[in-house]
Amino acid sequence: MATLKVGLVSPEREIWSGEAKLVVAQTIEGQLGIMPGHAPVLGVLLDGSVVKIEPADGGEPVSAMVGSGFFSIAGDEVSVLAEQAELGSEIDVELARQELQNVLSAGDDTTAERRARARLRAAGADA
Template sequence: MATLKVGLVSPEREIWAGEAKMVVAQTIEGQLGILPGHAPVLGVLLDGSVVKVEPADGGEWVSAMVGSGFFSIADDEVSILAEQAELGAEVDVASARQALQAALTAGDQDSTHERRARARLRAAGAEG
C-alpha cells in the first residue's frame, strides 16, 4: 500500500512526522485532500485552520491547529511548515475558550486571535 511521508513543523519544534494514508489541509483557496500519487503542489495554509492526518498504521486521525504557513507535496512527501502549530491532543481547552472569549469581548471578530482560538478548539474536538 502506498503511503505519504508527512512532516508538520513549526519554528519551535516538529509537531508530527510519520507515514500517512491521507492528509487534509485548508488552503487560502479551499480544502485539499492529499493521497499518495498526488500531483506536486505548493500552497498557502489558511491561518487559523486545522490540518488532519490519517496515520498509515491505522491509528486515530491526528489533528493540529496551524497558523499561517505553507505546505508542499512532491513524490509522496508532504511538508507542512506552519508559523504556529499545536496538536489537538495538546490543546488546553479551557485556555483556548478563554482566548476565544477575550477576542470576542474585544470586538475582534474574524481576527487572527479568534480564528486561532477556534482552530485550537476544533483540533481538540471541542468546537468553539
C-alpha cells in the same frame, strides 16, 4: 499500500512526522485532500485552520491547529511548514475556550479569533 511521508513543523519544533494515508489541509483557495500519488503542489495554509492526518498504521487521527504557513507535495512527501502549530491532543480545552472569549470581548482581531476557534476544533471541542 502506498503511503505519504508527512512532516508537520513549526519554528519551535517538529509537531508530527510519520507515514500517513491521508492529509487534509485548508488553503487560502479551499480545502485540499492529499493521498499517495497526488500531483506536486505548493500551497499557502489558511491562517487559523486545522490540518488532519490519518496515520498509515491505523492509529488515532491527528489534528493540529496551524497559523499561517505553507505546504508542499512532491512525490509522496508532504511538508507542512506553519508559523504556529499545536496538536489538538496538547490543547487545554477550558483554557482555549477562555482565550476565545477574551478575543471575542476585545472585538476586532479576526486572525486571533480564527486561531482560537481552530485550537478548539483541533482539540475536538465545539468552537
